[in-house]
Amino acid sequence: MPEAATTLVPAPGLRRIGGLSRPAFVLLVLGALTLISIVCFMVLGAKGSWSFVIPFRGRKLLALCLVAYSVAISTVLFQTVTNNRILTPSIMGFDALYVLLTTATVFFLGVGALTGIDPQLRFGIEIVAMVVFSGLLFRWLFLGEERNLTLLVLVGIVFGILFRSLSQFMQRMLDPNAFQVLQDSFFASFATVDTTLLFIASGVVVLVSLVAMRLAHTFDVLALGRSHAINLGIDYRRTVVIILMLVSVLVAVSTALVGPITFFGLLVATLAHSLVGNSRHCYVLPAAALLAITCLVGGQTILERIFAFDTALSIIIEFLGGIVFIILVLRRAAR
Amino acid sequence: MRMLSLAIAVTIALAIVSLFIGVSNISLLGLLSASPEERPMQVLLISRIPRTLAIILSGSAMAVAGLVMQMIVRNRFVEPSTAGTTESASLGFLVATLVVPGWPLMGKMLIAAGFALAGTALFLRILRAVPLRDVMLVPLVGIMLGGIVGAVASFIAYRFELLPSLLAWNMGDFSGILRGRYELLWIGFGCAVLAYIAADRFTVAGMGRDFTTNLGLNYQRVMVLGLVIVSLVSATVLVTAGSIPFLGLIIPNLVSLMVGDNMRRTVPWVVVMGAGFVLACDVLGRIIRFPYEIPISVVVGVIGSAVFLYLLLRTRRHA
Numbered sequence: 163m164p165e166a167a168t169t170l171v172p173a174p175g176l177r178r179i180g181g182l183s184r185p186a187f188v189l190l191v192l193g194a195l196t197l198i199s200i201v202c203f204m205v206l207g208a209k210g211s212w213s214f215v216i217p218f219r220g221r222k223l224l225a226l227c228l229v230a231y232s233v234a235i236s237t238v239l240f241q242t243v244t245n246n247r248i249l250t251p252s253i254m255g256f257d258a259l260y261v262l263l264t265t266a267t268v269f270f271l272g273v274g275a276l277t278g279i280d281p282q283l284r285f286g287i288e289i290v291a292m293v294v295f296s297g298l299l300f301r302w303l304f305l306g307e308e309r310n311l312t313l314l315v316l317v318g319i320v321f322g323i324l325f326r327s328l329s330q331f332m333q334r335m336l337d338p339n340a341f342q343v344l345q346d347s348f349f350a351s352f353a354t355v356d357t358t359l360l361f362i363a364s365g366v367v368v369l370v371s372l373v374a375m376r377l378a379h380t381f382d383v384l385a386l387g388r389s390h391a392i393n394l395g396i397d398y399r400r401t402v403v404i405i406l407m408l409v410s411v412l413v414a415v416s417t418a419l420v421g422p423i424t425f426f427g428l429l430v431a432t433l434a435h436s437l438v439g440n441s442r443h444c445y446v447l448p449a450a451a452l453l454a455i456t457c458l459v460g461g462q463t464i465l466e467r468i469f470a471f472d473t474a475l476s477i478i479i480e481f482l483g484g485i486v487f488i489i490l491v492l493r494r495a496a497r
Numbered sequence: 498m499r500m501l502s503l504a505i506a507v508t509i510a511l512a513i514v515s516l517f518i519g520v521s522n523i524s525l526l527g528l529l530s531a532s533p534e535e536r537p538m539q540v541l542l543i544s545r546i547p548r549t550l551a552i553i554l555s556g557s558a559m560a561v562a563g564l565v566m567q568m569i570v571r572n573r574f575v576e577p578s579t580a581g582t583t584e585s586a587s588l589g590f591l592v593a594t595l596v597v598p599g600w601p602l603m604g605k606m607l608i609a610a611g612f613a614l615a616g617t618a619l620f621l622r623i624l625r626a627v628p629l630r631d632v633m634l635v636p637l638v639g640i641m642l643g644g645i646v647g648a649v650a651s652f653i654a655y656r657f658e659l660l661p662s663l664l665a666w667n668m669g670d671f672s673g674i675l676r677g678r679y680e681l682l683w684i685g686f687g688c689a690v691l692a693y694i695a696a697d698r699f700t701v702a703g704m705g706r707d708f709t710t711n712l713g714l715n716y717q718r719v720m721v722l723g724l725v726i727v728s729l730v731s732a733t734v735l736v737t738a739g740s741i742p743f744l745g746l747i748i749p750n751l752v753s754l755m756v757g758d759n760m761r762r763t764v765p766w767v768v769v770m771g772a773g774f775v776l777a778c779d780v781l782g783r784i785i786r787f788p789y790e791i792p793i794s795v796v797v798g799v800i801g802s803a804v805f806l807y808l809l810l811r812t813r814r815h816a
Contacts, residue, residue, distance in 0.1 A: 312631045312633040313633045313809065315633075316633045316637050319637070319640055320802050320809065321802075323802045324802035324803060327795055327798030331795050331796070331799050334791045334795060335786055335791070480644065480647075480651075481648035481652070484642075484644045484648060488641050488642065488645070491638060491641070492623070492627045495631065
């Protein structure tokens with residue numbers, strides 16, 4: 163499937179804007195936007211003493227940034243590895259898998275697991291389980307023969323539905339209290355981010371980023387497709403498996419913090435690719451991350467402070483993302 | 498024919514089992530000895546029989562709706578929940594609840610059916626806009642369209658603080674069915690009968706537009722009839738029980754594996770298997786965590802998505 167690979171533009175700096183190459187210009191603008199939205203998030207509508215407001219909003223801001231970063235990086239890397247621009251981890255049911263694993267923990271270990279065990283430890287266990295299960299699933303889906311992309315997407319979506327139904331099933335088997343606790347944590351909401359896991363989540367994200375950085379030189383090559391990558395001397399199997407593991411850890415982080423959001427990754431990755439104009443990861447990855455932070459922090463600020471809709475952002479993202487997805491799929495089919 | 502009678506017998510047995518499961522204990526002996534005014538008889542008449550009827554009616558109607566849809570779209574993987582129909586119906590019901598709260602359920606159901614019709618027509622319009630070489634693309638676009646319509650519905654529901662009701666409609670559940678609350682389903686069942694009467698037309702339409710026209714049938718009219726049937730069924734089931742995912746997908750596919758694609762022959766099978774499947778799932782949902790219940794949409798969702806996955810991956814091996 164060479165279609166995603168063909169966009170390696172030979173000279174990304176051809177179109178210069180104000181003395182900068184286009185990607186650099188885009189990054190600069192996005193950086194500025196990110197800064198503006200962060201400042202607005204922290205300052206707008208703040209009443210009361212700063213010594214309360216700053217740590218309170220700061221924790222929320224950090225959580226949102228972690229989510230945005232995880233979603234953006236995991237989506238771009240996932241698209242690189244699977245060599246397409248339509249699939250994303252959440253479309254493939256990754257976050258539903260995380261929800262299922264969390265539910266299963268409570269189901270099999272009792273509600274004590276939810277309240278008794280240290281949440282950080284529980285999160286660690288869940289991440290390990292997530293890596294193992296998604297590893298198995300994606301080994302089976304991606305490392306076999308080359309498969310039809312549409313079938314993969316559909317299978318992923320149906321897996322997502324299966325995971326969701328199974329978790330609902332288990333949730334119904336729990337006693338009503340545990341059910342309530344779980345139910346609340348799985349409704350995607352950016353207004354009520356879970357901040358108990360901030361510390362471990364930041365640690366995990368930093369760790370993942372370090373590993374990803376060591377692999378950074380392979381990203382552009384992997385984007386050329388399996389056979390080219392192997393030809394150019396990449397240990398394909400090993401690299402892909404490691405990257406998919408990193409992706410599942412990042413998905414676990416974002417789902418644990420805000421709950422499942424299907425289309426956010428697709429939205430930012432698609433936008434980042436089209437804004438940057440080429441597929442070099444040294445531009446696309448930061449662009450996607452900055453875009454994601456701008457969308458989440460800025461969007462949340464606008465909705466919360468200006469329109470007073472606090473939980474609507476996830477709904478709006480699903481709406482826009484769904485439209486982008488249909489357009490992408492249809493454009494691909496029309497070709 | 499013998500196989501079909503066997504299937505009917507199993508379904509009837511399941512229906513009888515369904516009548517006697519519940520918190521309030523009813524035994525045959527108790528029923529016979531008690532007078533009609535006493536408790537067991539009342540429970541049976543007001544709660545159990547309506548519930549069982551509702552399950553049979555909605556199960557068979559949804560399965561037939563799926564079959565009709567697969568015929569007119571000419572794709573094995575569509576059904577109301579993979580074509581945006583269910584979500585459009587629930588958007589319509591939401592709008593009806595907000596705009597005309599005083600209307601009887603029948604009126605709201607018709608509005609929901611109108612939205613379902615529009616949503617499905619939009620789906621068909623999108624499909625016509627692109628040449629689809631890929632069978633899998635059709636349900637994919639449908640599921641996504643459903644997601645978009647669903648997001649619009651949740652936004653409206655969020656604004657007017659109706660999110661819990663929306664969640665309740667999307668979660669199919671027969672536990673709230675009582676006498677007087679399920680009769681709309683007869684309309685859905687009537688649609689299934691209509692589909693049986695028009696079965697040959699749908700079979701022909703399933704062969705394609707040119708073929709249909711060649712045989713002297715008005716293709717457009719068959720399509721519209723099919724769309725109306727599907728929308729009415731989805732809307733009636735949605736407003737009485739809530740949505741039941743994948744039912745219309747797996748039953749017709751299983752039947753087609755067993756008896757082929759002539760709709761005149763498959764409709765009775767689809768009706769019986771649809772009713773039997775939902776009965777079995779409902780009985781399962783009621784006994785697995787007795788005395789609590791697991792909603793039907795959860796049970797069907799688990800089984801249905803697993804069967805759907807099997808169907809998808811099976812096609813690949815054959816293709």
